[in-house]
Amino acid sequence: xxxxxxxxxxxxxxxxxxxxxxxxxxxxxxxxxxxxxxxxxxxxxxxxxxxxxxxxxxxxxxxxxxxxxxxxxxxxxxxxxxxxxxxxxxxxxxxxxxxxxxxxxxxxxxxxxxxxxxxxxxxxxxxxxxxxxxxxxxxxxxxxxxxxxxxxxxxxxxxxxxxxxxxxxxxxxxxxxxxxxxxxxxxxxxxxxxxxxxxxxxxxxxxxxxxxxxxxxxxxxxxxxxxxxxxxxxxxxxxxxxxxxxxxxxxxxxxxxxxxxxxxxxxxxxxxxxxxxxxxxxxxxxxxxxxxxxxxxxxxxxxxxxxxxxxxxxxxxxxxxxxxxxxxxxxxxxxxxxxxxxxxxxxxxxxxxxxxxxxxxxxxxxxxxxxxxxxxxxxxxxxxxxxxxxxxxxxxxxxxxxxxxxxxxxxxxxxxxxxxxxxxxxxxxxxxxxxxxxxxxxxxxxxxxxxxxxxxxxxxxxxxxxxxxxxxxxxxxxxxxxxxxxxxxxxxxxxxxxxxxxxxxxxxxxxxxxxxxxxxxxxxxxxxxxxxxxxxxxxxxxxxxxxxxxxxxxxxxxxxxxxxxxxxxxxxxxxxxxxxxxxxxxxxxxxxxxxxxxxxxxxxxxxxxxxxxxxxxxxxxxxxxxxxxxxxxxxxxxxxxxxxxxxxxxxxxxxxxxxxxxxxxxxxxxxxxxxxxxxxxxxxxxxxxxxxxxxxxxxxxxxxxxxxxxxxxxxx
Amino acid sequence: xxxxxxxxxxxxxxxxxxxxxxxxxxxxxxxxxxxxxxxxxxxxxxxxxxxxxxxxxxxxxxxxxxxxxxxxxxxxxxxxxxxxxxxxxxxxxxxxxxxxxxxxxxxxxxxxxxxxxxxxxxxxxx
Numbered sequence: 001x002x003x004x005x006x007x008x009x010x011x012x013x014x015x016x017x018x019x020x021x022x023x024x025x026x027x028x029x030x031x032x033x034x035x036x037x038x039x040x041x042x043x044x045x046x047x048x049x050x051x052x053x054x055x056x057x058x059x060x061x062x063x064x065x066x067x068x069x070x071x072x073x074x075x076x077x078x079x080x081x082x083x084x085x086x087x088x089x090x091x092x093x094x095x096x097x098x099x100x101x102x103x104x105x106x107x108x109x110x111x112x113x114x115x116x117x118x119x120x121x122x123x124x125x126x127x128x129x130x131x132x133x134x135x136x137x138x139x140x141x142x143x144x145x146x147x148x149x150x151x152x153x154x155x156x157x158x159x160x161x162x163x164x165x166x167x168x169x170x171x172x173x174x175x176x177x178x179x180x181x182x183x184x185x186x187x188x189x190x191x192x193x194x195x196x197x198x199x200x201x202x203x204x205x206x207x208x209x210x211x212x213x214x215x216x217x218x219x220x221x222x223x224x225x226x227x228x229x230x231x232x233x234x235x236x237x238x239x240x241x242x243x244x245x246x247x248x249x250x251x252x253x254x255x256x257x258x259x260x261x262x263x264x265x266x267x268x269x270x271x272x273x274x275x276x277x278x279x280x281x282x283x284x285x286x287x288x289x290x291x292x293x294x295x296x297x298x299x300x301x302x303x304x305x306x307x308x309x310x311x312x313x314x315x316x317x318x319x320x321x322x323x324x325x326x327x328x329x330x331x332x333x334x335x336x337x338x339x340x341x342x343x344x345x346x347x348x349x350x351x352x353x354x355x356x357x358x359x360x361x362x363x364x365x366x367x368x369x370x371x372x373x374x375x376x377x378x379x380x381x382x383x384x385x386x387x388x389x390x391x392x393x394x395x396x397x398x399x400x401x402x403x404x405x406x407x408x409x410x411x412x413x414x415x416x417x418x419x420x421x422x423x424x425x426x427x428x429x430x431x432x433x434x435x436x437x438x439x440x441x442x443x444x445x446x447x448x449x450x451x452x453x454x455x456x457x458x459x460x461x462x463x464x465x466x467x468x469x470x471x472x473x474x475x476x477x478x479x480x481x482x483x484x485x486x487x488x489x490x491x492x493x494x495x496x497x498x499x500x501x502x503x504x505x506x507x508x509x510x511x512x513x514x515x516x517x518x519x520x521x522x523x524x525x526x527x528x529x530x531x532x533x534x535x536x537x538x539x540x541x542x543x544x545x546x547x548x549x550x551x552x553x554x555x556x557x558x559x560x561x562x563x564x565x566x567x568x569x570x571x572x573x574x575x576x577x578x579x580x581x582x583x584x585x586x587x588x589x590x591x592x593x594x595x596x597x598x599x600x601x602x603x604x605x606x607x608x609x610x611x612x613x614x615x616x617x618x619x620x621x622x623x624x625x626x627x628x629x630x631x632x633x634x635x636x637x638x639x640x641x642x643x644x645x646x647x648x649x650x651x652x653x654x655x656x657x658x659x660x661x662x663x664x665x666x667x668x669x670x671x672x673x674x675x676x677x678x679x680x681x682x683x684x685x686x687x688x689x690x691x692x693x694x695x696x697x698x699x700x701x702x703x704x705x706x707x708x709x710x711x712x713x714x715x716x
Numbered sequence: 717x718x719x720x721x722x723x724x725x726x727x728x729x730x731x732x733x734x735x736x737x738x739x740x741x742x743x744x745x746x747x748x749x750x751x752x753x754x755x756x757x758x759x760x761x762x763x764x765x766x767x768x769x770x771x772x773x774x775x776x777x778x779x780x781x782x783x784x785x786x787x788x789x790x791x792x793x794x795x796x797x798x799x800x801x802x803x804x805x806x807x808x809x810x811x812x813x814x815x816x817x818x819x820x821x822x823x824x825x826x827x828x829x830x831x832x833x834x835x836x837x838x839x840x841x842x
Contacts, residue, residue, distance in 0.1 A: 057824050
């Protein structure tokens, strides 16, 4: 099967298509930004063009006719944009955004097993109709290509330009920029680095219109390039910027002038391409060296060269891997870890046997080596799974743009910490909850423009998302500068829904009141708007996050805004756990939430406001008995001495009361399967050595149920 | 047949590359790939190819620039050159043919079509 070309292409299609679509969407955001700021971005339009261009060919190759057709028309539109035949207006960008979303949907369908893109027929038909409209309008608005000014280009240069490059050349002439030819020779081994360095220097100065390679030196170890550059600044500036690179800069000759650096605005020129009889073609013929008399040196900056060679190499040596393959590797490591646990068991037995002490020592040594290597392997696999949160943030920017339009609100979306890394699976799972959080900010948090103006706030609301890593956790804050949460409405809503009675409501702290927002059905809004009606409640957000071992907290300041703080472990794959026993059962507690453990006597427990607490270095620590949390029946009396495992998430602390600490172990959490999924307080199951399966406690839920206004307590 | 014919394939889309490589290798060609015009520039002086297939729309060094480079090079000035480009790029394709490319193929294409075009470029008499 898999050696049929079409199958091989299909295997590669999806990841590449998704990558292209993401790039395309990211470019659109930047283009939109630049459009709003009034900056022209020809390079970026061209990149967007190239991305749909590739997508078109891909989709065509694997038989996705709709996607191919749609990308074909989008390509046409962008082609006209990059050739300045169509202006990149807000409407055009909207069309492009819609197409980007549709592409994404089609790719997602294919990813979920759809064999064609027929499911998007209606949406793509509608979009196509509007695209045709935009293209038709564009065709009538065609304008003449600007002429060459007084510049003299030899025919051999012009013949090698693509239509787009030729257009950029003309546009640079039209804008009155100076045109230069930068001649550089690179050693084959260092061309990547050398060219990168050259591009970096040129970037702030102007636009590289084309790269012309030539092999005229005849040295197979060298590549010579002529870059045609359009730049507004004086020649001296460019000369200075290129100093030390060993390249030769010349102004492109103009009719009736010397090649000196004058930059007077071009006089009205004769139209059309001029021949250049007085100057030999600078690139293509052997006569050229006479015009470029300076010995062309290879980059002299050897140190820089070598340093960057490595980085460029690694960039080009990436492979794309299906996340399931990583999961499989992770499972294998998990099973190896279990095997190691088994070996440890054998070792423990061996140690007792004095006659085999030597063997035990050897095995002990080998087991330690194995353990270390397994740890390294785990760390390495986890590292591979890590991706920057920026991937999600980019998607969110698009959502913000869309929602703010629908809501008629002007939103400034501020992102920070996009480079923070998280397990790929977590990143995927995060996008929905984050989207709902942001929806809520825009819909409920940010006031309508008139109201903001009256309150003396900037008319544009700000929604900020910031990520940072703290130890084994990543903290994501979503913050708006809107109206803040209405305590009275929240309490009323919670009372109406029967979560609280009036009396209990009066005793709630401000934080507890704000956290009411995470209860099903509780809201600050009287009527559901389109957004909240379509969206999901914060309770669902919270549930989804706790499935990821995440915890969410809310703070608010009336009139100033609301902040949601989300704390997540960086990976869920393999965790270290503390194995404990309570009421005759064994559990595992994820070690990343364990702060310490203490031994207490039964007399140490006090009761404050119906809650059991112990004193921990002068602080009051609320405790929860594991047997109570899971309603376990205990055989016999409680022991006089118990252990308290202090667990914490973010700033919250709770003591879990247990009977026995057994030890630490690496565990792979396995889901409990559908029937047992969603038991509060249980994150999953794991196998300890000797085929023993134990439950893994979900610390986030236990902490919240003990401290917060979780469902259990609110109902009492 | 003797030695397998050596093909240089210059194409920046990994999927299109995989597609073309599969089609050509199934027919016994020895395929070397380059993911950009630059990569091709680096490979060309050090190797000999019997046929070169190139995309046009690539960043920095375009297919057109590559075609001229090839035609001016000592080793490959006569080597058969095939353009693969999508429709809509007729003008660029025309230029490519003027610069010395021998044939073109419009993407997306059937594997047989690619093999056919490459075979014909290799033995124009047939």
